[in-house]
Amino acid sequence: xxxxxxxxxxxxLAGRVLGALRDGSAADLADFLDSCVDATAGLAAVRLVGAxxxxxxLVLDRPLGTRDADVVVASxxxxxxxxxxxxxxxxxxxxxxxxxxxxLAGLTGAVPVATPEDPAAVLGPVEQWARWSVxxxxxxxxxxxxxxxxxxxxxxxxxxxxxxxxxxxxxxxDFATASRLTRWICLLHATGxxxxxxxxxxxxxxxxxxxxxxxxxxxxxxxxxxxxxx
Amino acid sequence: MNTVVHTAHNVTARxxxxxxxxxxxxxxxxxxxxxxxxxxxxxxxxxxxALASSLVLREGVAGTAELRAARELLEFSWRQLRRGDLLYxxxxxxxxxxxxxxxxxxxxxxxxxxEALEQLLAQDSATDSMTxxxxxxxxxxxxxxxxxxxxxxxxxxxxxxxxxxxxxxxPWALDWYTAYHMTHAVFHVTDWGALPGELPPDVAEYLRNxxxxxxxxxxxxxxxxxxxxxxxxxACLPEPWCxxxxxxLFAGLQHADGLVPRDTEPVDDEPLRRFHDHQHTAVVAAIAxxxxxxxxxxxxx
Numbered sequence: 001x002x003x004x005x006x007x008x009x010x011x012x013l014a015g016r017v018l019g020a021l022r023d024g025s026a027a028d029l030a031d032f033l034d035s036c037v038d039a040t041a042g043l044a045a046v047r048l049v050g051a052x053x054x055x056x057x058l059v060l061d062r063p064l065g066t067r068d069a070d071v072v073v074a075s076x077x078x079x080x081x082x083x084x085x086x087x088x089x090x091x092x093x094x095x096x097x098x099x100x101x102x103x104l105a106g107l108t109g110a111v112p113v114a115t116p117e118d119p120a121a122v123l124g125p126v127e128q129w130a131r132w133s134v135x136x137x138x139x140x141x142x143x144x145x146x147x148x149x150x151x152x153x154x155x156x157x158x159x160x161x162x163x164x165x166x167x168x169x170x171x172x173x174d175f176a177t178a179s180r181l182t183r184w185i186c187l188l189h190a191t192g193x194x195x196x197x198x199x200x201x202x203x204x205x206x207x208x209x210x211x212x213x214x215x216x217x218x219x220x221x222x223x224x225x226x227x228x229x230x
Numbered sequence: 231m232n233t234v235v236h237t238a239h240n241v242t243a244r245x246x247x248x249x250x251x252x253x254x255x256x257x258x259x260x261x262x263x264x265x266x267x268x269x270x271x272x273x274x275x276x277x278x279x280a281l282a283s284s285l286v287l288r289e290g291v292a293g294t295a296e297l298r299a300a301r302e303l304l305e306f307s308w309r310q311l312r313r314g315d316l317l318y319x320x321x322x323x324x325x326x327x328x329x330x331x332x333x334x335x336x337x338x339x340x341x342x343x344x345e346a347l348e349q350l351l352a353q354d355s356a357t358d359s360m361t362x363x364x365x366x367x368x369x370x371x372x373x374x375x376x377x378x379x380x381x382x383x384x385x386x387x388x389x390x391x392x393x394x395x396x397x398x399x400x401p402w403a404l405d406w407y408t409a410y411h412m413t414h415a416v417f418h419v420t421d422w423g424a425l426p427g428e429l430p431p432d433v434a435e436y437l438r439n440x441x442x443x444x445x446x447x448x449x450x451x452x453x454x455x456x457x458x459x460x461x462x463x464x465a466c467l468p469e470p471w472c473x474x475x476x477x478x479l480f481a482g483l484q485h486a487d488g489l490v491p492r493d494t495e496p497v498d499d500e501p502l503r504r505f506h507d508h509q510h511t512a513v514v515a516a517i518a519x520x521x522x523x524x525x526x527x528x529x530x531x
Contacts, residue, residue: 129442130446160439163401163439164439164440164442164443164446165443166402167401167402167440167443167444168443168446168447170402171402171404171443171444171447172447172450196436196439197400197401198400201400202400202402205400205402
């Protein structure tokens with residue numbers, strides 16, 4: 001199982017989730033896993049897509065099937081979450097996993113998971129907004145409809161830093177980061193946070209230039225739903 | 231803030247020293263006429279040299295040596311322009327051109343006056359003899375009239391609203407070229423930081439929000455001339471924006487002799503080429519340092 005196999009699997013799964021959002025159907029995680037030659041790589045893909053595998057359930061209010069829930073549970077069993085993150089990458093993964101596990105618990109009625117460390121440790125000082133916003137972008141799957149939690153609160157408290165980050169990424173033509181940050185901006189907009197830019201115009205600008213990468217499109221689909229819900 | 235004052239002051243001193251030491255490289259080869267074949271070759275840089283010098287003198291926050299250098303540079307450009315006669319002849323010949331007025335304004339700011347030219351400019355102003363220009367350039371002309379003291383019914387606030395900046399577009403709707411239009415709208419509406427209150431509150435807030443993002447983008451691209459202009463814009467705001475880290479970055483680009491490279495391209499060793507390639511950025515650096523020092527010491531409040 002190499003990194004490119006995982007990334008390819010994650011792109012496939014993101015495409016499935018995207019299709020489910022568009023068609024109003026289910027992502028069918030169990031079917032995805034069955035289609036994978038390497039089951040472990042499939043479970044790694046589930047973990048990479050993270051909380052976004054639940055987007056059809058959050059957006060379309062569809063119940064989560066037992067088989068699909070079991071796939072996510074299995075991914076945590078086979079690839080345990082880092083309990084004591086030491087590097088920046090591990091801190092991002094710890095919060096990414098927390099968001100996934102928390103949504104799983106919410107949708108299945110399981111026991112909520114423990115919160116990782118202070119979000120400042122993963123985001124860094126907001127004064128360094130360029131670096132801060134890149135960390136925020138890496139946690140875009142936490143910016144889903146109805147999202148709450150320490151990272152969401154930390155980001156919502158800094159709308160200007162977030163907006164500077166997205167302006168920088170758009171002007172650099174880094175539309176992967178721009179898509180992720182746009183999603184956060186649309187979440188803040190949906191929750192009534194005042195913004196110094198127009199999130200709807202931003203979303204349209206980024207959508208027109210984001211390309212065809214499924215995970216990027218999934219970020220933008222989530223953003224579009226957040227904007228529609230306001 | 232003391233750190234920024236120190237840094238900005240040193241940047242100005244060194245940039246001005248470099249402009250002074252190399253000033254003969256920016257002189258006309260022979261007697262220039264009103265029909266300048268290449269106005270951007272020597273004439274425009276002389277205008278920019280006069281601008282920087284006049285602002286150093288206006289603010290009066292530089293050291294004794296720098297104030298002397300600024301005075302000598304202003305007199306140098308004035309001599310090159312045949313003490314205003316060249317501007318007079320050019321305005322006489324080309325009625326609709328605005329550059330004689332704009333160049334004269336920098337010298338007038340420094341107390342160098344030309345009576346016949348002023349009469350001509352007053353006539354042209356009364357008849358609205360000026361070529362049609364883009365909105366930020368129109369502000370430049372209005373400010374030149376204001377500095378020279380020619381009364382008009384111009385409304386700088388209204389003119390500002392005609393510019394890119396005045397519409398406060400979405401902040402990603404900007405490119406390198408338009409960024410220069412934006413900086414110049416600020417320079418002219420505030421008369422280079424003398425009138426920061428001329429920036430409407432919404433425009434001032436817009437600039438405070440987005441200057442850091444734009445600075446980051448063009449610093450990464452190595453557009454040193456443009457980030458110098460962004461520092462000038464920061465110094466023109468009602469509440470100046472002059473972060474120590476940005477100033478340290480800009481100061482760190484300056485060569486030992488005071489040259490500030492315009493971008494990341496290698497600096498040519500040939501003296502004339504070296505001067506012409508980087509003269510504008512030295513002017514920008516001298517102005518940025520002067521206005522920042524002055525604003526932090528309490529000027530234009």
